[in-house]
Amino acid sequence: MATVTHLNHSSGTGPLLQVDGVSLEYRTPQHVVRATHQVSFDVHEADRFVLLGASGCGKSTLLKAIAGFIAPVEGEIRLDGRAIDAPGPDRIVVFQEFDQLPPWKTVLDNVAFPLLASRTLGRAEAVERAKHYIDKVGLTPFASAFPHTLSGGMKQRVAIARALAMQPRVLLMDEPFAALDALTRRKMQEELLALWDEVRFTLLFVTHSIEEALVVGNRIGLLSPHPGRLRAEINSHHFDLLSQGSAEFQQTTQRIHGLLFDDVAYSAPAQAAHAGLRHRQQTGSQRLSA
Amino acid sequence: MNAPLSPGQSLPPDPPVRPEFEHALPPLSPRAAERPLPWTQRIWQQDWLRRGLILVVLAFAWEVTARVQDNDLLFPTFLQTGKALLEGLAGGELLLRAGISIGVLLQGYAAGILAAFVLTTLAVSTRIGRDLLSTLTAMFNPLPAIALLPLALLWFGLGRGSLIFVLIHSVLWPLALNTYAGFQGVPETLRMAGRNYGLRGLRYVLQILVPAALPSILAGLKVGWAFAWRTLIAAELVFGASSGKGGLGWYIFQNRNELYTDRVFAGLALVIIIGLLVETLGFQTLERVTVRRWGLQR
Numbered sequence: 001m002a003t004v005t006h007l008n009h010s011s012g013t014g015p016l017l018q019v020d021g022v023s024l025e026y027r028t029p030q031h032v033v034r035a036t037h038q039v040s041f042d043v044h045e046a047d048r049f050v051l052l053g054a055s056g057c058g059k060s061t062l063l064k065a066i067a068g069f070i071a072p073v074e075g076e077i078r079l080d081g082r083a084i085d086a087p088g089p090d091r092i093v094v095f096q097e098f099d100q101l102p103p104w105k106t107v108l109d110n111v112a113f114p115l116l117a118s119r120t121l122g123r124a125e126a127v128e129r130a131k132h133y134i135d136k137v138g139l140t141p142f143a144s145a146f147p148h149t150l151s152g153g154m155k156q157r158v159a160i161a162r163a164l165a166m167q168p169r170v171l172l173m174d175e176p177f178a179a180l181d182a183l184t185r186r187k188m189q190e191e192l193l194a195l196w197d198e199v200r201f202t203l204l205f206v207t208h209s210i211e212e213a214l215v216v217g218n219r220i221g222l223l224s225p226h227p228g229r230l231r232a233e234i235n236s237h238h239f240d241l242l243s244q245g246s247a248e249f250q251q252t253t254q255r256i257h258g259l260l261f262d263d264v265a266y267s268a269p270a271q272a273a274h275a276g277l278r279h280r281q282q283t284g285s286q287r288l289s290a
Numbered sequence: 291m292n293a294p295l296s297p298g299q300s301l302p303p304d305p306p307v308r309p310e311f312e313h314a315l316p317p318l319s320p321r322a323a324e325r326p327l328p329w330t331q332r333i334w335q336q337d338w339l340r341r342g343l344i345l346v347v348l349a350f351a352w353e354v355t356a357r358v359q360d361n362d363l364l365f366p367t368f369l370q371t372g373k374a375l376l377e378g379l380a381g382g383e384l385l386l387r388a389g390i391s392i393g394v395l396l397q398g399y400a401a402g403i404l405a406a407f408v409l410t411t412l413a414v415s416t417r418i419g420r421d422l423l424s425t426l427t428a429m430f431n432p433l434p435a436i437a438l439l440p441l442a443l444l445w446f447g448l449g450r451g452s453l454i455f456v457l458i459h460s461v462l463w464p465l466a467l468n469t470y471a472g473f474q475g476v477p478e479t480l481r482m483a484g485r486n487y488g489l490r491g492l493r494y495v496l497q498i499l500v501p502a503a504l505p506s507i508l509a510g511l512k513v514g515w516a517f518a519w520r521t522l523i524a525a526e527l528v529f530g531a532s533s534g535k536g537g538l539g540w541y542i543f544q545n546r547n548e549l550y551t552d553r554v555f556a557g558l559a560l561v562i563i564i565g566l567l568v569e570t571l572g573f574q575t576l577e578r579v580t581v582r583r584w585g586l587q588r
Contacts, residue, residue, distance in 0.1 A: 069482060087485045097479040104501040104584040114487040117497065148585025165488075 014081075015042035016202055017066070017170050023227075024061050035061040036228035038075065038164070041221050043170065048196060048203045050217030050236075052210065054260060058228030059206045063174050066204065067093045079169055089118035092163040096175040098155045101147040101162075107134060110144040111162045120166070123206050129238035133165040134158075136195060153184040157191070164195065170202045189215055189243055212250060214239045222259050232259050307429025318574065366552040375556035388560055394450060395522050398457020402514060405458060406465040411495050413466075414473050423470060427463050435460035435521040439528060453525055460521040461514035468513065472498050505581045512573055516565070523561060554555030 017044070035058035051059040064070050066077055068087035072108040077084045079091065092114065094100070101110050111130035115121045121129065132144055137157040147155055156176055163171050171180045177185040189212065196203065207213050213220045218237035221230055234256065243249045326332075333339060349368050356367035367376075378384035409426070412419030435456040442452035476499055484498035500507065526539025536544070542557035581587040 064482075066484060067482075069485070087482075087488070089486070089488050092481065092488050095479045095483070099477040099478070101485045101500070102480065102483075102501065103586055104504070104580070115426045117484070117487040117489050117493075146584055197540075 004230065006269050013045065016045045016047075016080065017043040017204070018068065018078040018081075019043075019062070019075075020078065022062070022072045022077060023063065023074035024058060024065050025073050026061070026070075032195075034227040036223070039223070039228060039230050040075070041230060041233065042253040043202065043204055045202055046200045048205065048216060048218045050205045050207060050213040051223060052213040052220050052256070053209060053223035053228060054225050055208060057223040057225040059208075060174050061203065062223075062228065063093070063172050063206050066170075067091050068170055087122065089114055089166055090169045091172055092166045092168040093174060094156070094159045094163050094176045095171045096178050098147075098152055100159055100189065101155055103147050106144050106146055107139055107150070107158050110147065110158055111160075111165050114162060114166045116164070129165050136164070136198070137161045137191065151184075152180050154190060156180065156188060156196060160192070160195070163198060164201065168201075170204055173203065173205045175206055175208065178207070178209075182252045184213075190218065193240065210253050210260075211244065213256075214252060215241050220256070222256060224260065257260070306386050363549060363551055365553050370552045371555040371559055374550075374558055378553065378556050378560075384538075384556065384560055385543040387536065387538045387557075388564065389541070390535055391522060391526065392564070394453050394537065395457065395518055397450075398454040398522070399515065399518050400441065401454060402458045402461025402518070403465060403511070404508075405462050406469060406514075409462070410469045410473060411492070412493040414499065415471050415491070415493065423466060427467050430459065431463040431467065433459075435517070436524050436528075436587055439525055443529065448529055453522065454530075456521055456525055457518050460517040464517060465507075465510040465514040468506045468510025469503065472503025472510075476502040501580075507588050508573065508577060508581065512569075515568060515573075519561070519565060 019040055021038045023044055025032050026035055027033070027150040033288075039058075039062060041049070051062060053059050061070060065072055068091065070083050071085070084091075085242065098283065102113065105113060108127065108130055111134055112123075115126035115129060116123065117209075120126075129284050131140075131143065137160055139157055139161065142150065147158065148228050150158070159176070163174060180188060193216065195201075203216075205216055207216070214236045218235070220234045220236050222232045222234065223229065224231045234252070236252070239249055239252070245260050354366040356370075359365050359406075362370065375384070383432050409419075410424050413423035438456055438459055439452065442455040445451040446455055480498060480502055484494055489497055522537070523539040523542070526537045527543045538557055538561060542554050544550075545553040545557065577587065
């Protein structure tokens with residue numbers, strides 16, 4: 001196991017979000033399935049922390065636990081030192097699915113919705129702040145449009161504006177760009193980074209794309225699958241969209257690939273579900289040894 | 291996947307390498323991207339025109355059939371019925387009768403909606419509430435409201451109380467079933483988004499579940515309305531006489547006894563007209579400003 005470097009000492013203040021030995025389980029009619037096993041990591045203020053792993057590594061489940069939708073069976077999740085026990089507006093989630101926007105609310109009402117629902121602001125201030133963030137994501141001309149008239153990318157922009165308007169302690173994004181086409185996804189990544197430069201929110205971002213993780217994050221937690229365990233934490237603050245073709249970027253991509261898929265050979269009994277992964281793992285290690 | 295080539299087969303030749311090119315794209319006139327439909331197609335898209343046409347055709351068929359039959363007592367013509375209807379409306383009797391019916395109907399309908407809302411809210415929040423709803427609807431939904439009328443008469447006596455009881459019965463179960471089905475169909479992401487903002491309990495139901503399930507709820511309201519209307523007319527036919535002031539059902543029954551068949555038809559026509567008005571002015575307007583506007587329904 002690689003050594004984990006904590007940056008608490010250098011940054012002065014403690015971590016904002018602590019995931020401490022968290023195990024998560026869910027039930028199927030026949031089994032209790034362990035989604036993550038004793039996962040620990042810290043997220044600091046203004047981090048862009050990415051959880052990266054293949055499907056089935058429990059990264060989305062972990063994000064839902066941080067949002068408060070699932071209670072851990074073991075360990076604890078703390079925000080500002082307090083344990084999380086329920087969903088709350090201090091942790092706003094941007095989901096992958098487009099139906100996260102209530103279709104009966106216009107863009108403006110959608111962005112103002114959490115502010116009003118959580119009774120954070122009065123009507124007038126909520127609308128004011130909503131307008132500000134709609135402007136930030138460039139949707140001012142569409143403020144009175146209903147979600148069904150928007151494209152996928154625009155809907156995700158609304159969801160991001162809605163989350164930012166709430167000014168949450170931590171912004172949770174669950175593969176927010178996975179359902180978008182490649183060109184739109186790239187543009188959204190660019191815009192997200194520009195927004196971060198401007199607002200400096202704390203972001204926890206879940207993805208299964210190594211490239212997206214390297215571009216979006218400043219630090220990446222790698223989760224191995226079945227059940228999800230933290231394989232490594234890697235720094236990626238020096239990469240951006242422009243460094244995608246560089247040799248160092250390629251090298252890090254391959255290193256992550258190796259870290260993610262090496263595990264499968266040891267932990268997997270003969271299971272059909274792993275066949276695809278094992279195949280990719282083989283090609284991955286071939287590439288590494290070459 | 292490509293099938294492996296058999297040894298004797300030759301590979302197709304490489305495609306030719308063609309020169310590259312770039313076009314400069316001059317701006318197009320706006321008409322090239324979007325142009326209006328011809329006026330005939332635009333007019334034919336109006337709902338009222340197509341539906342009105344259907345009504346005209348039906349009325350014409352009625353008139354012709356009745357004239358061929360030539361029996362005023364059994365089957366008055368469209369024009370005779372229209373005349374009886376206008377006379378009834380002008381004389382005020384039909385309006386009074388319809389007013390009484392609608393008054394009772396609205397009371398029963400409102401009470402049924404309230405009961406359905408309470409029942410489905412219980413059903414989404416607790417497991418025992420869910421069991422209660424499914425058991426009750428399985429028991430009572432197949433039971434015709436009119437079959438409860440004798441019992442209602444025993445309990446509440448002749449008059450308003452009994453009518454409202456059977457009306458609630460006819461509205462409650464279909465509406466509760468539809469509403470609950472709608473609640474269950476609300477996307478998980480939307481539910482999580484609502485809870486994410488700290489919505490719980492009644493606010494969660496009212497701000498997330500009800501609007502998201504509105505297409506199903508509206509369908510339930512429509513079914514409930516139709517059930518209530520037909521239950522009411524049937525119930526009035528049975529005992530409207532003794533309740534002092536009878537509604538439309540009683541008007542139909544009375545005129546049948548006196549063999550004013552054109553007035554019977556006029557009464558039936560008014561039942562249908564009120565149904566059409568509620569459907570087009572009430573429900574369709576409601577759908578247009580809600581579910582259609584929101585893109586929940588085409």
